[in-house]
Amino acid sequence: MxxxxxxxxxxxxxxxxxxxxxxxxxxxxxxxxxxxxxxxxxxxxxxxxxxxxxxxxxxxxxxxxxxxxxxxxxxxxxxxxxxxxxxxxxxxxxxxxxxxxxxxxxxxxxxxxxxxxxxxxxxxxxxxxxxxxxxxxxxxxxxxxxxxxxxxxxxxxxLPLSKSNDVLTVVASKSHLSPETIDFIKSIDQKFKPVQILQSGSSIKFCKIATGEADLYPRMDSIMEWDTAAGQAIIEAAGGCVLTWPDGDTLRCIHTDFRNPNFLAVAPGRECKQFFP
Ligand SMILES: Nc1ncnc2c1ncn2[C@@H]1O[C@H](COP(=O)(O)O)[C@@H](OP(=O)(O)O)[C@H]1O
Ligand SMILES: [Mg+2]
CATH class of the missing domain: 3.30.540.10 (Fructose-1,6-Bisphosphatase, subunit A, domain 1)
Known part of the structure; x- marks a missing residue:
């Protein structure tokens, strides 16, 4: 602390x-x-x-x-x-x-x-x-x-806060929802029913993963490292993970143009591997 x-x-x-x-x-x-x-x-x-x-x-x-x-x-x-x-x-x-x-x-x-x-x-x-x-x-x-x-x-x-139900909750962007992100959510919905979808703006999505209010944050379009670095640090410190999609490597700030690859953030307490190919 x-x-x-x-x-x-x-x-x-x-x-x-x-x-x-x-x-x-x-x-x-x-x-x-x-x-x-x-x-x-x-x-x-x-x-x-x-x-x-x-x-x-x-x-x-x-x-x-x-x-x-x-x-x-x-x-x-x-x-x-x-x-x-x-x-x-x-x-x-x-x-x-x-x-x-x-x-x-x-x-x-x-x-x-x-x-x-x-x-x-x-x-x-x-x-x-x-x-x-x-x-x-x-x-x-x-x-x-x-x-x-x-x-x-x-x-x-x-963090995380204690979670009250078993429904898998996916959080996604309010203003930028790519077709690839929608396809990912559909595939999760088929595999893990029932799935609840929340939409929110900005890094509030990372906060919802860190608290456990949401379980998955799929980002299948390329946002920038300043959009993700703070959220990743908080999620990882809470026990969750932010992994590149579909490779499953830990997201890193390594890009000369500061542009991230696609990623999936997973809440603390959820097994990450089950969501990857
Ligand atoms: N395709 C894209 N390329 C680069 N940045 C993107 C993007 N789609 C969304 N963003 C940026 O991601 C941030 C969060 O968006 P969202 O609410 O959709 O999660 C916003 O940052 P800024 O508001 O700091 O510019 C937005 O500009
Ligand atoms: Mg900004």
Whole structure:
């Protein structure tokens, strides 16, 4: 549990970024523009990016953000340790005002996420986990100034939570559901009836796997390493796995264009192999 004090700056950054995001969310000034890959970006993405960057720079560990320029991203040495951040994951959900967006901060070491934070500012929910140190969630964590380390220690809820039923629950994207993901869900439905399907935006899907609220998160289209690193660290710390599909290797941050292959995340306590060919 030392990670709460070790990575205190990341906790502070996530909550301060959450406050800046909500300030934009509660205004009508989103300033939506399109990036070169045609994905949307808002004033909230950029404010969050600046806050997290400036706070994490004090750790003397390089910072790589989704919103950095491609030139800056290429300069970061990904051989050692670096922060990998998505200042606002679920920009489409943000723009459509459904509240399903997150702040993601991961620490990557030797190509593997070893620590992750996901903050859901609209729900006051915070998730964090570190390799060999477990994963936890906190409720009623308001955006803004971070509570003390002792507050985090005494209010933590260990993940996974206990599960109340045997139905296999699959969680999938709300805004980007590829035909391959739909085919995978159909095949699971045939093999493991009854199957329940949930849809949610952003890294909230990883949080649902880490808590055990959902059992499977299939992603059969290629999302980026900043979309997955924090969630993977939390799921693995909780005892689950995030594996490439269909090979079944542990997902790693090894791609020069930061684009992940297809993957399947499996909740703690579920045997991963049964879902692979
Ligand atoms: N085909 C694709 N290629 C790259 N990124 C993708 C993608 N489909 C979805 N994403 C990104 O994945 C993130 C989460 O999406 P989803 O809610 O569908 O899980 C979003 O990140 P951002 O909002 O940070 O840009 C979205 O842009
Ligand atoms: Mg983003």
């Amino acid at each position: 030392d990670f709460i004090s070790t990575y205190r700056t990341a906790f502070i950054a996530a909550l301060e970024a959450g406050a800046a995001i909500l300030e934009v969310y509660n205004s009508n000034e989103f300033n939506v523009t399109r990036k070169s890959d045609d994905t949307p970006v808002t004033l909230a993405d950029m404010k969050s990016h600046q806050i997290i960057h400036s706070l994490l720079e004090s750790t003397n560990i390089p910072v790589l953000s989704e919103e950095d320029s491609p030139e800056h991203q290429k300069k970061i040495k990904t051989e050692g340790k670096y922060w990998l951040i998505d200042p606002l994951d679920g920009t489409r959900e943000f723009i459509s005002r459904n509240g399903e967006f997150t702040v993601n901060i991961a620490l990557v070491e030797n190509k593997q996420p070893v620590f992750g934070i996901i903050y859901i500012p609209c729900n006051n929910l915070l998730f964090a986990g570190a390799k060999n140190q477990g994963a936890y969630m906190w409720e009623e964590i308001a955006p803004g100034n971070a509570p003390s380390v002792s507050f985090f220690m005494s209010n933590k809820i260990k």
